[in-house]
Amino acid sequence: MTVFWQKGYEAASLQDLTEAMGISPPSLYAAFGDKEGLFVAAVKRYHAQAKAMGTGCQEAATARDSVEGLLTLAANFFTDPQHPRGCFSVMAMTTAASTSERVQQILCEERAAAKERLRGRIQRGIREGELPPDTDATALANLYGAVLAGMSLQAREGASRKALLAMVETAMRAWPEAPKRAGARRERARA
Amino acid sequence: MTVFWQKGYEAASLQDLTEAMGISPPSLYAAFGDKEGLFVAAVKRYHAQAKAMGTGCQEAATARDSVEGLLTLAANFFTDPQHPRGCFSVMAMTTAASTSERVQQILCEERAAAKERLRGRIQRGIREGELPPDTDATALANLYGAVLAGMSLQAREGASRKALLAMVETAMRAWPEAPKRAGARRERARA
């Protein structure tokens, strides 16, 4: 996973992979079928990990804290020196999409599911009166998904953790604040 | 350029390139030196084009209109059926970065310059009293740069133009509104 994460799908050669795994090519093929199979396994592993992080954030008291927590976690994760910078899923999307139809499909499904979890948490915030009832949850989820992808790219360019965290703070300004009166539920708010 | 845009650096073979250009390999090598040289030429061409678009937006009356115009232009451009979806620069960054040091450097320079132009326009908005004086222009430029990259990725996943435009509108909610009193200049605003 780390090799693919760093080099991308095409650029990661069998030699790179087997050396990193400490096994020989036949073992790799016995276990994963082919290079594409190994890549799919790596993608699934990463997404499982990412999902665990994401659901951890979902349990925050408010949708706002949930999203801000997710972005903050990502800012730290994308600059963690213990693994390649940025998001493997973003990397995978751009390096393997045109090569493998199967990978393309899996990536789109996983990303759609992640975005749906985000959207769901926002929707809940709307239901609970935390956000204005006319909030476009889909567009908001898309936006923060896009910010996440953008953060990944900047991390890969070498952006500092501090810069990413500053970006998170700025991005949260787009958060539609609740109707003014505290605890309001079925309030109508003007756009 | 279109071939690289669609397939990425590694995945674009000499055969793909020569067929698309309608020339033979020796001609390509006489003109561009090697594959990397051709890629660099493609990147420069794209950035020249992108810069022209960007400076067009910079001339808007307000910084806000400038940024919103840029994002809107990008949303349309990234989903234009006349060329591959998304941003070639983003594609290049993720597919050629680990392969070629030279390409990596050029891409970082060009992207830094683009972000600096964006930051400069925002800074001007601050000077002119359009934005609060304590606005973090760098973080704001980073944010909208990230949104652009994220839009590119979503466009590549197949997001509709409408979805992207909705995202732009949502992203503009992060714009720090001017101090309330019209035309205020040296006003101190509380964060």
Added chain:
DNA sequence: ATGATTTAATATCGATCACTATGAAAACCG
């Protein structure tokens, strides 16, 4: 019109790719 020079395509280079057949070593079982 003809020989000199340039232009570009065919055919091919060594290297490397993803992938596998073969053979040795180790583990298991009677």
Added chain:
DNA sequence: CGGTTTTCATAGTGATCGATATTAAATCAT
């Protein structure tokens, strides 16, 4: 302890990669 099975690395497969030597066509000057 010996025979069988499983495990895994070495070595090599055809295919394709990026890059070029060779050769044919075309242009231009004389």
